[in-house]
Amino acid sequence: MxxxxxxxxxxxxxxxxxxxxxxxxxxxxxxxxxxxxxxxxxxxxxxxxxxxxxxxxxxxxxxxxxxxxxxxxxxxxxxxxxxxxxxxxxxxxxxxxxxxxxxxxxxxxxxxxxxxxxxxxxxxxxxxxxxxxxxxxxxxxxxxxxxGVQPGDTWRPWTVVERREETPGTVSFLLRPADGGPAPRARAGQYVSVRLLMPDGVHQLRQYSLSADPGAAGDLRRITVKRVTGTGGAPDGEVSALLHTTVRAGDELVLSAPFGDVVLDEGDRPLVLASAGIGCTPLVGMLDHLAATGSTRPVLVLHADRSPADHAHRAEVHRLVEQLPHAQALFWYERPGVEEAGARVGLLDLTDVAVPADGEVYLCGPLPFLRAARAQFLRAGVESDRIHYEVFGPDQWLPGAAV
Missing domain, CATH: 1.10.490.10 (Globins)
Incomplete structure (x- = not known):
């Protein structure tokens, strides 16, 4: 005070x-x-x-x-x-x-x-x-x-076990600790930093969510990386570009321990997992955790994207939803495709969606999506302290902040 x-x-x-x-x-x-x-x-x-x-x-x-x-x-x-x-x-x-x-x-x-x-x-x-x-x-x-690390000394080498192309601009890396030791504990929704040496000799880092359940994969961890293309004068993503163009199975990456305050709660309330674009990754990790633990909670998965072809982990979400007894998925696409004949057109719109007012809502995506989605959930009767959000990179949005 x-x-x-x-x-x-x-x-x-x-x-x-x-x-x-x-x-x-x-x-x-x-x-x-x-x-x-x-x-x-x-x-x-x-x-x-x-x-x-x-x-x-x-x-x-x-x-x-x-x-x-x-x-x-x-x-x-x-x-x-x-x-x-x-x-x-x-x-x-x-x-x-x-x-x-x-x-x-x-x-x-x-x-x-x-x-x-x-x-x-x-x-x-x-x-x-x-x-x-x-x-x-x-x-x-x-x-x-x-x-379990010393302050500032959070880095550890990991071996790329598998590289998987998810969409034309998105790739997943399956990783295992290179030193043969156990993977650090992590919770669904958390992220790690990836630290790369750039061609000019300077290290750069970026945070990536764990896109699979960290508790069900033993010592394996998965991150999913979208190649960032700069718009409006902003530069391309240095780290994502290097990961896409140079990293293959057998290579090593330096990762931090897992961190992140937006994690899946272990209660019994209904869940809403709402995302846009590559913001799906931490929520796919949460969904994977729910399926791996045999959860019976009601789960509503909502995702908006440019097209089915751009939607990373789309088939995986369908598979995970089918494993959960009370789960449903709704998708919105700006450019619909035959791959998702039942999808809705445009941006996420909750007008005719049965949102559980007593649910816990998790949001991840670009800032315009977060603002619009949060406003819609508030109008649907969800209390503000039950709407949790994750931002990739610096958090430029603090809902309710007094300035």
């Missing part, structure tokens, strides 16, 4: 700081990487930097955390902190890096806001930062301990 003095200052300055956060984070990253270029080697994704996704995610998380502290001081913004902690652990963030970030972030605040940053304002925002940092450091320490 903030001190009363700092809370008053944050409440008064949050609109100004919030409006300037994009400029602040732009200055922050530019200055930090100019002074500390080694941070781009295996820590920060260059594609997210170029697209602005990382900058927007940082700005959103700061505003959401500060807003939560002043608007609901008795509550801790758990969702914001947990999401960030899992992302940090998946890339090996360590405690000392918070000092580095503090140095460059507060220099950027002073540069952008100038004389508006009085000693009182600086002290109040400093309190916000270190409260947030302390909470994240504690959470990340627990995550590392639970994963």
């Amino acid at each position: 903030l001190s009363a003095e700092s809370a008053a200052v944050i409440r008064a300055t949050l609109p100004v700081v919030g409006a300037a956060l994009d400029d602040i984070t732009t200055r922050f990253y530019a200055t930090m990487f100019a002074d500390r270029p080694e941070l781009l080697d295996g820590m920060f994704n260059r594609g997210n930097q170029a697209s602005g996704a990382q900058r927007q995610a940082l700005a959103g998380s700061i505003a959401a955390y500060a807003g939560a502290l002043v608007h609901d001081p008795e509550a801790s913004p758990q969702a914001v902190l947990d999401r960030i902690a899992h992302k940090h652990a998946a890339v090996g963030v360590t405690e000392n890096q918070y000092t580095i970030v503090h140095k460059y972030l507060f220099a950027a605040i002073a540069d952008v806001l100038g004389d508006a940053v009085t000693p009182e304002v600086a002290a109040a925002w400093d309190e916000v930062y270190w409260q947030m940092a302390a909470a994240l450091i504690a959470r990340e320490a627990r995550l590392y301990q639970s994963a």
Whole structure:
């Protein structure tokens, strides 16, 4: 909880700081990487930097955390902190890096806001930062301990057992620990980071969901990778392109331990697994887990895609749904095909779908899909705290965040 003095200052300055956060984070990253270029080697994704996704995610998380502290001081913004902690652990963030970030972030605040940053304002925002940092450091320490790794030392070589083409632009890799040891424990819905050495000698990483039940495959794990093609001036995905063009069975990949706060709950409520595009992967992992454990829960699988040919794991979803006694799947395609004669046309639309209002909803897909789908589920009577979402890459969307 903030001190009363700092809370008053944050409440008064949050609109100004919030409006300037994009400029602040732009200055922050530019200055930090100019002074500390080694941070781009295996820590920060260059594609997210170029697209602005990382900058927007940082700005959103700061505003959401500060807003939560002043608007609901008795509550801790758990969702914001947990999401960030899992992302940090998946890339090996360590405690000392918070000092580095503090140095460059507060220099950027002073540069952008100038004389508006009085000693009182600086002290109040400093309190916000270190409260947030302390909470994240504690959470990340627990995550590392639970994963059985030292802070920041989360990497391990894995052997590609099989490469499987899912669609023309999507490939799955079946992996086993290269050292012969057991695979780390994982839960359905979690992801791993893949760390690759790029042609220019710089390591880059990307998170990929476990697309099969991690509990039923022994020491095998599966990830599914869509080749990212840049649009609107954004660059192509470096990591996905290298995985598609160079990695074959017998090769080795370096993976992190599994992390991720959006995991399948073990209750008995009805489930809705809603996805778009490659967002299907963590939900296929959940569906696989339900089938492997003989679940009798009602399950509604909803997926939207460009066409049946673009729909990764489409046949597998049908097979898994058939194994579950109370499961149903509905698909939407912008370009329907004969492969799915019963599919619906267009984007996901819940108008005539019987959504269980007491169910747990899991969403994964592009941000426009997440926003539209969440709004539809809320209108269908699902409570907001039962709608869970996963975002690939930096989380630029914090529903309900106060700015």
